[in-house]
Amino acid sequence: MPGTQEGHMQGFDRKGMAARLAQDIPEGWYVNLGIGIPTMVGDYVPLDREVIFHSENGILGMGPAPAKDKIDPWLVNAGKQPVTLRPGGSYCHHADSFAMIRGGHIDLCVLGAFEVAQNGDIANWATSENDTAPAVGGAMDLGAGAKRLWVIMEHTTKDGRPKLVEACAYPLTTPRAVKRVYTNLGVFEIVPEKGFVVVDLAPGVTLEQAQAASGAVLHTQ
Amino acid sequence: MINKIVQSMADAMAGIRDGSTVLIGGFGAVGQPDQLIEALIEQGAKDLTCVANNAGTGRVGLAKLMELGRVRKIICSFPRSAGSVVFEDLYRAGKLELEIVPQGTMAERMRAAGAGVPAFFTATSVGTILAHGKEEREFNGRRYVMEHALKGDVALVEAWEGDRWGNLTYRASGRNFNPVMAMAADLTIAQVSHLRELGELVPENVHTPGIFVHRVIQVDRGPDWA
Numbered sequence: 159m160p161g162t163q164e165g166h167m168q169g170f171d172r173k174g175m176a177a178r179l180a181q182d183i184p185e186g187w188y189v190n191l192g193i194g195i196p197t198m199v200g201d202y203v204p205l206d207r208e209v210i211f212h213s214e215n216g217i218l219g220m221g222p223a224p225a226k227d228k229i230d231p232w233l234v235n236a237g238k239q240p241v242t243l244r245p246g247g248s249y250c251h252h253a254d255s256f257a258m259i260r261g262g263h264i265d266l267c268v269l270g271a272f273e274v275a276q277n278g279d280i281a282n283w284a285t286s287e288n289d290t291a292p293a294v295g296g297a298m299d300l301g302a303g304a305k306r307l308w309v310i311m312e313h314t315t316k317d318g319r320p321k322l323v324e325a326c327a328y329p330l331t332t333p334r335a336v337k338r339v340y341t342n343l344g345v346f347e348i349v350p351e352k353g354f355v356v357v358d359l360a361p362g363v364t365l366e367q368a369q370a371a372s373g374a375v376l377h378t379q
Numbered sequence: 380m381i382n383k384i385v386q387s388m389a390d391a392m393a394g395i396r397d398g399s400t401v402l403i404g405g406f407g408a409v410g411q412p413d414q415l416i417e418a419l420i421e422q423g424a425k426d427l428t429c430v431a432n433n434a435g436t437g438r439v440g441l442a443k444l445m446e447l448g449r450v451r452k453i454i455c456s457f458p459r460s461a462g463s464v465v466f467e468d469l470y471r472a473g474k475l476e477l478e479i480v481p482q483g484t485m486a487e488r489m490r491a492a493g494a495g496v497p498a499f500f501t502a503t504s505v506g507t508i509l510a511h512g513k514e515e516r517e518f519n520g521r522r523y524v525m526e527h528a529l530k531g532d533v534a535l536v537e538a539w540e541g542d543r544w545g546n547l548t549y550r551a552s553g554r555n556f557n558p559v560m561a562m563a564a565d566l567t568i569a570q571v572s573h574l575r576e577l578g579e580l581v582p583e584n585v586h587t588p589g590i591f592v593h594r595v596i597q598v599d600r601g602p603d604w605a
Contacts, residue, residue: 214482215406215555231409231603232551238407249551251558251586252406253490256483260503287508291470291477293457298509299483302502333506 168367169313169342169360177202178360179268179310179340183209187265188258190214190300193237195310196268212264214296216255219247236296259296260303267304269297271311271336273326276353276374278336280309281328294331301332313341313371320373322346322354343368352377383545384574384595388418391568391596395424395533402489402531402560403431403441410553412537412570414598416440419535420447428452430489430529432482432556436462445469452476454529456485480529481509486559488529493562493591498527534564538587541571545592546585554586561591570598572605 170178172195180202183189190212191197200222203209211220213235220235221242229240243249250258258264271282280301284292301307314320322339339346344359355377359368369376385391392415395401401419405411420443427450434455435442442465444450458466458477469475480488481503491499500523504510514525536557539550547569549557561567569587574597 213552215409215552217552230551232553234407234409234552238409243551249549249554251549251554252482252486252556253559256486260483260487260501284508291458291467292479293459294479294481294509295457296482298481298507299503302505303483330507 168362169344171342172198173202174360175310175340175342178345179308183207183266185209188212188218188263190259190264190267190304192267192269192297192300194270196270197235197237197239199268199310212255212258213241214252214255214259214300216250216252217241217243217247218250218258219244221247256296256299256303259299262303262305264300264304266306266308267300268308268310269300271309271321271331272328273321273323274309274311274336274339274348275323275326276348277325278334278348279326280307280331280336281326282331284329287329297331301335306337307332307335308338308340309336310340313343313368320371322376323373343371346376349377355379382543383589383593384541384543384597386596388414388421388596391415391594392418392422394566395419395422397424398426399424399532400428400430400530402534402556402564403429404534404536404555404557404560406432406552406555410537410549410555410557411440412535413440413600415535415537415568415570415596416444420444420449425449426451428454430454430485430531430560432456432485433460434458434463434466434477436460438465442466445475448474450475452478454478454480454485456480456482479509484526485529486556488526489531489556489559489563492528492530493559496528498525500525529563531560531564532566534560534567536561536567536569536587538569538571540573540575540580541569541592541595541597542575542577542580542589543595544577545569545589545595546580547571547587547589547592548580548584549586558587561587566594567592568594568596570596572598572600
């Protein structure tokens with residue numbers, strides 16, 4: 159398990175977070191990975207574990223990034239980066255692609271977030287009610303439609319404010335949708351009527367440290 | 380003989396009126412009908428409502444159409460992205476209306492328009508500011524918002540192959556919004572990289588049947604897209 163080598167920081171680095179989440183994806187799941195850290199999760203699912211990656215621009219069975227001389231300009235992921243198609247993969251149009259999402263066929267969606275609340279609310283598209291031109295993309299479809307929504311994000315903002323909170327301050331993407339949160343400090347399940355429950359903590363992180371970095375109570379089972 | 384193939388961009392753009400709603404295919408640069416957008420700029424129609432996933436990048440294509448003051452309103456899911464400078468300037472100056480629609484709702488609204496479905500209910504956006512002012516109903520214990528079909532006067536789509544009946548195929552992720560836009564407009568204009576003889580496209584592999592397409596024009600996308 160990769161962890162940060164920097165002495166002043168504890169817990170997972172971004173690759174470590176992605177690898178930790180990837181451990182929990184079983185063979186056979188159809189999975190949509192959001193832009194940013196979520197995209198990195200795909201790098202840590204071994205190819206012999208058949209997890210089928212979906213990209214909302216109409217790709218099912220997406221493979222890793224191509225070598226530079228093998229780039230196909232017609233084949234990009236939702237982040238508009240070049241990708242490949244695995245044997246068995248297929249293409250579809252946007253309405254069918256979102257039918258996979260909105261019709262509840264996607265087993266897991268992994269998104270980044272600004273905030274996750276203890277009731278499972280996620281805010282990840284607009285930074286205030288006054289942000290009049292935010293980009294929602296497919297986030298609301300994924301939040302409402304996927305069978306499971308897991309969030310992967312830093313535990314706090316760059317200036318140290320908690321992102322695990324009692325109630326989201328930013329406009330919601332989807333209410334009561336998140337089941338799990340993977341951060342640099344650990345893994346947290348959201349249990350109805352209870353809130354954040356610690357699944358496990360990153361190497362070198364204590365419960366006290368994780369609690370101090372959180373804006374809501376972290377329960378231990 | 381039915382022949383939807385046109386030889387000039389002027390013929391392709393003929394009759395597009397001021398005030399039209401124009402559906403523009405593509406996801407980023409992939410599957411985006413660049414040559415048709417340039418032709419629309421030439422053609423001159425103004426006061427347009429444009430429906431596209433993104434609000435243009437740089438100062439070409441859709442961004443140029445907006446910069447020329449020809450777009451009254453944009454309907455999209457992801458307006459602000461790297462390089463969306465024209466959109467941001469116009470929007471901040473109050474010179475452009477914006478309707479933000481979740482990406483799946485946008486696709487489904489056009490599919491519905493093409494299928495004769497005037498409105499539908501979806502769980503997407505329930506409990507968010509994008510559901511404000513929309514009718515909500517509960518089905519089987521879950522809340523849904525009503526969304527209206529989104530119909531175009533014109534659709535500009537990009538395909539890989541086309542024939543004189545208007546049958547189209549798309550290449551890889553270049554398909555994206557193009558098929559739903561093709562079915563949702565009164566006048567669908569397709570730019571294709573390759574013209575095929577009637578009967579040459581494998582019937583099982585036609586992605587957009589010709590009934591949804593009114594004009595086809597061959598374009599040279601250049602070596603990068605060959």
